[in-house]
Amino acid sequence: MQKILRQIAAELSVHESQVRSAVDLLDGGATVPFIARYRKEATGGLDDIQLRALESRLSYLRELEDRRTAVLKSIEEQGKLTEVLRAAIEAAPTKQELEDLYLPYKQRRRTKGMIARESGIEPLADLLFADPTRVPADEAQAFVKAEKGEDGSDFTSVQAVLDGVRDILSERWAEDAGLLQNLREWLWSEGVLRSAKVESKNENDPEVAKFRDYFDYSEPIGRIPSHRALAVFRGRSLEILEAKLALPVEPEPGRPTVAEGRIAIHLGWSHAARAADDLLRKCVSWTWKVKLSLSTERDLFGRLREDAEKTAIKVFSDNLRDLLLAAPAGPKCVMGLDPGIRTGVKVAVVDHTGRLLETATVYPHEPRKDWDGSLHTLTKLADKHGVDLIAIGNGTASRETDKLAADLIKIAAKAERTIVKAVVSEAGASVYSASEFASQEMPDVDVSLRGAASIARRLQDPLAELVKIDPKSIGVGQYQHDVNQGELARTLEAVVEDCVNAVGVDLNTASAPLLSRVSGLSSGVAKAVVRWREANGAFRSRQQLLQVPGLGAKTFEQSAGFLRIRGGEQPLDMTGVHPETYPLVERIVAQAGRPITDIMGRGDALRGFKPEQFADERFGAPTVKDILVELEKPGRDPRPDFKVARFNDGVEDIADLQPGMILEGTVSNVAQFGAFVDLGVHQDGLIHVSQLAHRFVEDAREVVKTGDIVRVKVMEVDPVRKRIGLTMKLDAAPPRKDGARENRYEPAGRGRPQQRGPGGQGGGMGNNSLGDSAMASAFAKLKGR
Structure with missing residues (x-):
């Protein structure tokens, strides 16, 4: 240890x-x-x-x-x-x-080398390797057997004996740990991954065409970006691509490979035209081609996949963290709109606590086109419940429904009421709607209407609502179905736990799924907390947690500091101050000479206090410092202030975009090579990493994160292929009509290693189209959009 x-x-x-x-x-x-x-x-x-x-x-x-x-x-x-x-x-x-x-x-099945050793041929192998001047055929005569062995071994000829020498030496060398590590590290540095289309596959097949950029692709294996590696592995698993590890230099016909040369160097042997050198050369060649080439390829492919998965999981976890910690609109009455065409727009109004008040379905779009009737219904709901915000899902008909919300806001303005609208990601809303928890939470509400309620709550508090959904269903991942699912789940669960505890949880309003993410609270204990609350009313103090069945002293210690009680008996219960330090706070209050209610939120009352004044054997200066910060800003929320992107009027579809337009949008997803931005036109645009700032950017998250509101300029629009190129360098010139433009990343030539370009598979998000030619594939449609 x-x-x-x-x-x-x-x-x-x-x-x-x-x-x-x-x-x-x-x-x-x-x-x-x-x-x-x-x-x-x-x-x-x-x-x-x-x-x-x-x-x-x-x-x-x-x-x-x-x-x-x-x-x-x-x-x-x-x-x-x-x-x-x-x-x-x-x-x-x-x-x-x-x-x-x-x-x-290792204990394993009998090999040819084992059989040769058991037949007594190992001394000959040792002799010929130690003294290559010996003539193999002459020396082998003494080891020829008169008849086959009982186990079926056949060393009744000189050639069979020499084959046994080959098997013994090649197996011995292939099990040399130093040689294995040497070859692996060399090939990781200089080897090349090559992929090609499986000959029998039709490249015009849409599923096959997604991998077009990998039909004749090569790149140094140790430098392949995560998204490209996972794209190749996916293509191989679908039997669309063939992939192999190639040596950095291909040998001339009949000449030994570079790998064989490295094996010979490791062994301290070289061909000097001695009697046994041709045989030893064959042994070296056999070691590489038969024993090591495929196993080394397998090992390095495993290493590449592991590294790529780590990067992909990190991308997912970073985006998830940003989404969970997005700015909450707060306790306001919200109308959620889940857009739809023929099935109508689903409507749900929730109060400031997230409680569902009323639902409806309106049909402003095709085929009914009941615009006025829809507006009438929404206006009545807004007036009846005092709606402050409108949350619009970003799925099909989102932009058209956004226009409906804009008309509703104009009607409210005439009555001197202010309503604000915002587009909300609806990824995972359908998963929640059909979940067991949703049926318990809204038992008498149709599944389709539950989604609208979830969209409304996401605007109020993204964290509290999104924890009800499996993190993998939220749709901010890179190749999430291609990575180790156990590791992905563990990582995402840790992100959710860290986010929930960083913000804190209102003990009297939190759902069981949210409570189950609090430090120390299992799913069963979280449900017990909710049952106690329903039976006894709101918690008045953190100490009452010890009355919950199954919640003991250890669980209380781990969880109490992250649970908040507003308006309770103890003012400190609404802060991040842990109950175990309440006596310490009493000393601080006594020193201040004022009631605690006069101190909380008053920085001037604590000014001049030093953490060292109150530190003792149990709680040192770091804890005291945290307490002073909490007293100065009790119950502070680490998340940013709420604001919304303003979409441009008249820009509702990709066909409305023109190069040179400056728009505002919300970052919907981030990968290392760039960021996707929702402009309200049903198709996210891509800001390539080279267009994020007037400086070199290694990783897009250095500049933006999921949920950020950004101003961008449209650089390129391709309505047919549904691709939008954006830049945050607002002084950048759009491309010339002849196709030339600045900062263009060109695809690597066929068969040559590709250098870092603008992306891989649709930004590597979800199950998108694949490709890496210039910016092409990075514009692929996001999963769930």
């Missing part, structure tokens, strides 16, 4: 004591949000990002140690464990390197 602690400390660049404290807390059942917020003294202030990394590495290294112990035991039981081997195994830093060392000792 000491070794693990030391390694994690080095990787995180922190003190070993910090790691030890964090591991003790995690092993004791503490959650990452709790440790990050309320145990800063113990961990030296490790934040939630560091703690998540620590938690992940701790799991990996513990698994590695368990496997190391099993490997040592297995080799020792075989009587083959030397001190040198033990030292190598104990020093192996990764599971891959450990398995390389264990490879020669």
Whole structure:
């Protein structure tokens, strides 16, 4: 364990004591949000990002140690464990390197090399390799058998014996851990991934055509961006593409490959026209072509996929975090509109707490085209319930429904009432509508109308509503169906947990799904909290949580600080101050000489207080500092202020866009190569990473994040292919009509490694079209749009 602690400390660049404290807390059942917020003294202030990394590495290294112990035991039981081997195994830093060392000792089916050794041919193999001047055919005569073995082995000829030499040497070399690692690292640096269309596939087939950019594609394997790697792997899994690992230099016919040369160098052998050199050359060639080429390709493809999946999962988790922490409109009455054409626009009005008040369906579009009747219905609902905001889903007919909302706002303005509208992502709304929780929450409401209610609530509080949906259904991911689903789920669950606890939860209004994301609260305990609230009324203090069945002292410790009670018996219950520190707050209040209600929210009342004044053996200066901040801004919400994008009048469809237009839109998704922006025309535009700023940008998230409102200029429009090119460099010139433009990324030539370009598969989002020619594929339609 000491070794693990030391390694994690080095990787995180922190003190070993910090790691030890964090591991003790995690092993004791503490959650990452709790440790990050309320145990800063113990961990030296490790934040939630560091703690998540620590938690992940701790799991990996513990698994590695368990496997190391099993490997040592297995080799020792075989009587083959030397001190040198033990030292190598104990020093192996990764599971891959450990398995390389264990490879020669694994129990496996009998191979040709094993059969040759059992038949006594190994001394000949050793002799010829040690002294290549020996004549193989002459030396082999002494090893020829008179008849076949009982196991079917046949060494009754000189050629069969020499084949046995080849099998023994090639298997031995193929199990050389140092050689394996050398070849892998060399090919990771210099090898090339090549893909081509499966010959039998019709490139005009729409499903096949999605992969057109990979029909004749090559790129250095160690430098392939995540989205391109996953595109190739998807094409291969669909049997549309063939993929292989190619050597950096193809040999001339009949000449040894570069890989064979590296094997020879590793072995310390070279062809010197000695009697056995031709045989040894064949052994080296056999080692690469038969034993190592395919396994090395498999290993490196696995490494590429793992790296690509990590990047894809990070993209998803970053976008999810931005979406969950988007600005809430707050406790206002909201009308949710779920757009539709023939099926009508579904309407739901919710009050300031999110409680559903009334629903309706209007038909302003084809085929009924009842515009005036729809406006009449919406006006009555708005007047009856005092609607403050209109939330419009961004699906089919969104722009047309936005115009309907604009007319409603004009009617309200004549009555001197102000209503604001905003377009809201409806990704995952249908999943929620059909969920068990939605049926419990709105049992007598049609499934289609539940979606409108969810859209309305998303505007009030995106976090509280989106936690009701499986994170994978929210639609802000990159190739989310192609990555490790277990790892994706764990990562996204951690993001949701961190976001919920960063904001805090109102104990008296939160749903069970939201409460279940609070530190320490399981799904069962969250439901028990809701049942207690329904039976006994609103919680008046955090201490009442201990009356909830199944919620004990440990759970209270982990959760209480993240739960808020407004208007309760204890003013501190509405803050992020943990109940365990209330006595400390009493000392601060006594020092201030004023009632706590006069101190909270009054920075001047606490000015001059130093955290060190109140620190003691249990709570140090970091905790006191956090308390002072909470008292100055009690119940503060870390999310930004609410504002909405203003879509341009008359711009309702992609056909309405013209190069040079300057528009406002909302960032709907972000990948490393660029950001997608909702302009209210049913098709998101792409700001390539090169168009985000007047400087080099490595990752689009350096400049924008999901939910940001941005001003952009239209650079290119292709209505037929539904592609919109945008820039945030508002002084940039649109492309000339002859097609030339500045900052153009051209596709790499056929068969040559492609350099970093503007994207891969539709920005790598969801199940989009694939491609990488210039900006083409990055404009593909987003999943769920």
